Amino acid sequence: MAELAAVVGIGQTKYQTKRIDVSIAGLVREAAMNALNDAGLVWDDIDAVILGKAPDMFEGVVMPELYLTDALGCNGKPMIRVHTAGSVGGSTAIVAASHVQSGVFKRVLTVTFEKQSESNAMWALSNPQPFSPHLNAGAGGYFAPIIREYIRRSNAPYDAGIKVAVKDRLHALKNPLAHLQLKDISMEMVEASPMLWDPLRFLESCPSSDGACAMVIAHEDLVDESPGKPAWIQGAAMRSEPTMYAGREQVSPHAGRDCAKDVYAQAGITDPRKDFDCAEVYVPFSWYEPMWLENLGFAEPGKGWELTMSGATSLDEGGDIPWNCSGGVLSSNAIGASGMIRFAEAARQVRGSAEDHQVEGAKKALGHAYGGGAQFYAMWVVGSEKH
Amino acid sequence: MQDVAIVSFVQSDCVRYAGAQNEVELIMPVVQAALKEAGLSSVQDVDFTCSGSCDYQQGAAFAFVAGVDALGAVPPIKESHVEMDAAWALYESWLKIQMGQAESALIYGFGKSSPGELSNVLSLQLDPYYLAPLGVDTISLAAMQARSLLEAGEVSEADLAEVVVNSRANAKNNPHAQLSGDFTVDQLLAEPEMVSPLRKHDCCPISDGAAAMVICTVEKAKAMGKPYAVIKGIDHRIETHHVTLRDLSRSPSVEIAAEKAGVHDAPVDVAEIYAPFSHQEIIVKRALGLDDSVVINPSGGVLAGHLFMASGLSRVGEVAKRIIAGEYKRGVAHATSGPCLQQNMILVLESM
Amino acid sequence: MSLENGSATGQQVEVLSQKFTLGFTYTRSTGPIVGRFLSSLRDGKMVGVKGSDGRVIVPPVEYDPVTAEALIEFVDVADTGEVVNWCWVAKPTEHHPLSHPFAWGMIKLDGADTPILHAIDTQGDASQMKTGMKVRVRWIDQAQGNIKDIVCFEPGDSSSGNIPRHDFEEPVVMMDAPTYLDYNYTAGNATARYLHQIRKGKIVGQKAPGGEFVYVPPRGSCPATGVATTEEVECADVATVESFTIVHIPIPGNPIKPPYVVANLLADGADVSFIHLLSEVDNDAVEIGMRVKAVWKPEEEWGYAMDNIRFWKPLDTESDKGGQ
Secondary structure, three states, rough: OOOOOOEEEEEOOOEEEOOOOHHHHHHHHHHHHHHHHHHHHOOHHHOOEEEEOOOOHOOOOOOOOHHHHHOOOOOOEEEEEOOEEEEEHHHHHHHHHHHHHHOOOOHHHHHHHOOOHHHHHHHHHHOOOOOOOOOOOOOOOOHHHHHHHHHHHOOOOOOOHHHHHHHHHHHHHHOOOOOOOOOOHHHHHHHHHHHHHHHHHHHHEEOOOEEEEEEEEEEEEHHHOOOOOOOOEEEEEEOOOOOOOOOOOOOHHHHHHHHHHHHHHHHOOOOHHHHEEEEEEOOOOOOOOHHHHHOOOOOOOOHHHHHHHHOOOOOOOOOOEEEOOOOOHHHHHHHHHHHHHHHHHHHHHHHOOOOOOOOOOEEEEEEEEOOOOOOOOEEEEEEEEOO | OOOOOEEEEOOOOOOOOOOOOHHHHHHHHHHHHHHHHHOOOOOOOOEEEEEOOOOOHHOOHHHHHHHHOOOOOOEOOOOOEOOOOOHHHHHHHHHHOOOOOOOEEEEEEEOOOOOOOHHHHOOOOOOOOOOOOOOOOHHHHHHHHHHHHHHHHOOOHHHHHHHHEEEEHHHHOOOOHHHHHOOOHHHOOOOOOOEEEEEEEEEEOEEEEEEEEEEEEHHHHHHOOOOOOOEEEEEEEEOOOOOHHHHOOHHHHHHHHHHHHHHHHOOOOOEEOOOEHHHHHHHHHHOOOOOOOOEEEEOOHHOOOOOOHHHHHHHHHHHHHHHOOOOEEEEEEEEOOOOOOOOOEEEEEEEE | OOOOOOOOOOOOOOOEEEEEEEEEEEEEEEEEHHHHHHHHHOOOOOEEEOOOOOOEOOOOEOOOOOOOOOOOHHHHHOEEEEEEEEEOOOOOOOOOOOOEEEEEEEEEOOOOOEEEEEOOOOOOHHHOOOOOOOOEEEEEEOOOOOHHEEEEEEEEEEEOOOOOOOOOOOOOOOOEEEEEEEEEEEEEEHHHHHHHHHOOEEEEEEEEOOOOEOOOOOOOOEEEOOOOEEEEEOOOEEEEEEEEEEOOOOOOOOOOOOOOOEEEEEOOOOOOOOEEOOOOOOOOHHHOOEEEEEEEHHHHHHOOHHHHHEEEEEEEOHHOOOOO
C-alpha cells in the first residue's frame, strides 16, 4: 500500500512576460529555493529531483534536466524529467509524490518551469511541419470550435466566458505572483478586447509567461521537520486518450471524467461541489471553466455556466466553491509550470498559506491540469487532514 | 522494496533509415508483440503505461502524443511520459508498482533519428550560454573523454578496438543489430581517426526503431504462468553538467547507483552497458566493479545498434530475456543520458 | 522475441520526404553570473568565479557543482593558458566555429583551476596539438558580449595584445542564440498513401481491417484500437461542418485575409473530422451542420498536400443542405 505523503514546502517565482534578470537556471533556482526555505530545509535534505516542463523548443535546450542539475542541487542524486504536454505540471507533481508514496524516497523536490520569452509560444508549440497544412490557428484555434459546440449544446449565454475572464483577473489582484494585474478589469473591458478565435477574445485567453513553481514533498515520518502546515496528498490520478478517434467526446472528454472519478474515489469525494472548499483547475480559455465544472462533476451536464454566472466560483462574490483563487491559468501561464501551479495553489489553500486569496478554513482542495488536445489529465486532492 | 517481474521485451530492428514508417507505425508492432508475449490482449490489460522519447529527434513538439495513437487507449488509460530514455519510463512504472497503484505496466521507447542529425541535436543538450552557441558536439566531447582515459595510461587504443571487436562479434547473434561481423583489433586500428582519438567504429551507429516491455508484480507473473526475470535493484544518479568540472575518466554516478542497486551483493554473470562510444564501456565496467569473468554486451550493445531514447530500455530487455531463457542467473543493465555519461541508471536482474 | 520492421504497417508505398529547418533566434537573458562573464569578454577580459572549495572556475558557473551554493566571488584570470585535453575535428560541420580542421580543447587559463572548453586553431595542423601546450585567446574584432567573442584559442604563450577595449556602460543581460537544425521529414506509410491519393485529387480515408471507423487524414493507426489502418475507403470532397472558429490572426503567406473561418470538417464517408479553411461564405452565415464542398486548386498545382484544396465553400443547391 502507498505510504502517506504531504506537501511541506511551496515556492514560486513572480510570473511575468519576460524575466530578463535571470538565466534559465536562475529562474528554476528561484522557485526551488523558495520551496526549500518554505519547508525549512537545505539541499542535503532532498533525496531526488523531479523536473517537468512542456516542449524543449521553448528554450531550445534539449532535455534541460541535464543542464539544470547544478542549479537544483541534484548532483549525485536521482533526477527525472516528465513531459506530458500541458498537463505536465500536474503529472510531475504526481510522479514526485509517487517517489515518496512508494516508500523509496523520504523527501523530494519537484520543479516545473517555462521561460517562454526565450522564443515564441505559438512557434514552440506547433512549428510548421512538412505535408501538414499550417493554419496558424494555435491552441486557441484548436479549442475555439470545441467551445462553440459547448455553447450550442448548453445554450449558455454569450457572456459566460467573459464572466470567467473577469472573475479570474479579480482573483489575480489578490495574488501578487500573478502575471496579469488588471485593476480596471470589467465585463465591458473583456467584451471590447479583440476577437482572436471567435468566440474567444484576447482577454478570454491566457497570457504567455516566464515562471517556475516548486514543491517539497515529504514522507509522513518527516512532515514535522518542516515548520508550516502540511498539505496531505489524499489522491492522485492521471488519464490519457488519443487526440482524434471516431466518436470522441471533445466537449467533455472521457479521460477527464475517468480521471476525476478515480481521484475522487481515492479521496472519498462523493459530491465535489460540497466536499471541496475550492479548486484550482486548468482554465487557459475562459469557457473551459463551465466546461470543466461539468466534466469534473461540479455541475450537471449543460449547467456549468449557471454555476459560473451565479458567482458560485467567485471568491469576490462569496461563492460556495471558488475556482482559481490564484487567478488561474488565465492570469499566469508559464506552460510547463501551469499545472503544478494549480496543484501547489490547491496545497496552499489547505495549508492556510494562500494569503489574500485564501478561502477561509479550506480543508480539501482539487488541483487539476490538462494538456494536448484536452486528452491528458492529471489531478490531485489535497487536504489539511491525512484522510 | 518488492521484487518486480519483467515478463516480456520486444524491440524492432535497428535500421539507419526506417523509411515510410512514422513513430506510430514504429511503435504499434513492438507494443502489440510485447503485450502478446506477456499473454495480454491489449493495453487495457495493464494498469499503467509509460514511454520515453525526445521531441527534437523528429523536430516537432509533442512527439509522444502520436505515441498514444499506437496503443488503443480507448477507454482512456493511466499513462505518463518522460522526455528521457525509456529506462526512466521503466523507473516511473516501477515506482507505481512499489506504491501499490499498479500491478502491471507497459513501457515503451521510440526514436526515429534519421530525419535529423543526432550529433547536432544533442549539441543542444549542452550549456545554452557557453557551449551550445559554439556548436560543441557530443562526439567531440566523447573524444576528449577517451583522451582523458588514454592519457591516464591505463587504457590503450587497442583496448578501445577490442570493445568494438567484441560488440560486432556478439551482434552476429542479434537479429536486430545494425552492425555485426568478424574484425580484428589490428584491422580496426588501421582505420583513420574521425574525431581523434576516436575512430568511426568507436562511435555507435544511429538507428530508427522502438522497444517495448511489460512488467508486473511477481504474484501477477506467477498467476500468468509466464517465465520472468526479477528486478532486484534499480537506482539512477546524475552528475554536474559542466564537463570541464568532471573527471571524465571515471563515473561516480555509476558507482553510487551500482552500490544502491546492490550490484556487489552477489556475483554478476552478464551486463548490458549503454555505451555509445567504445571507451565508455570500459569506464562503466570499471565503475560497476565487474571483472573479466562477466559477459559484457552479449547483444552487441549500442555500438551494434542505437535506438536513441530506447537503448536504455533495450539494455534491460536484453539482460532480462537472457535470464528468462536460462542463460544467466544474475545480470546488470545500464542506461545513460547526457554528454559523457552525465546521468546513469543501474538495474540488477535475477532469475525467478 | 523477434520482429521485422514494418511487419504491421501494410502496403508498401513510394517514400515521400521533405526537408525543413527547425530554427529560431532565441533571446536568452543571462542572469548576473553568466552576464558578468560575457560583459568581461566584451571588454577583452577573462573572469572566473570562486567555488565553495576555493577553486577558480572559468567560465563562471552560477552554482557550485558540489555544494549547490550560489557563487558570487569573481576572480580575474589571464587570456593565456595550457591545454589539458583536446580532440581533433578533421571534418568540421557548419555548426562549428571554424571551417577548416581544428581542435576542441579544454584550456586551463593562467589563474584558473578548472578549464574552459573552446576551439583551438592550429591552421589545420593536427601535429601541433599536444596536451600541455600553451595557447592564448584570439579575440573577435567587434565584441558583442557572447562566448563567440573568443573566436578560438591559438598557440602562443603570451597574450596576443589584440584585445578589444570598449567602454560599455551597461552590463550584458541578453544574448542572441540563433539555433537552426535541418531535418528531412519522411511521411509514414499511412500518410504517404493518403498523400498519393490527394496528389490525384482524391480524398481516400483509411480504416483498420475489421474496424468500422474511417480516418481522414489517416495517421497510421485507428487510435481507439491501436491497429494499423491498412484498408482504404474513398470519401467524397463534400463535408459537414462539425464546428468552426473565425480566426482574426493572419496566416503568413496565405492570400486569405482575416477574419477567416477554420472549420472542423467531416467528409462524407469519414468518421473523424479534419481542420480546413472555409471561404466564399459570409462568416456570420457559417453554422454547425452546414454542408460544404472542396474548392480544389488547378490540377497542375496539385502536390502531396491537403492544400491542394484551397478551401471549402457551401454547397450550392438547396437540396444538398441540411447535413447527414
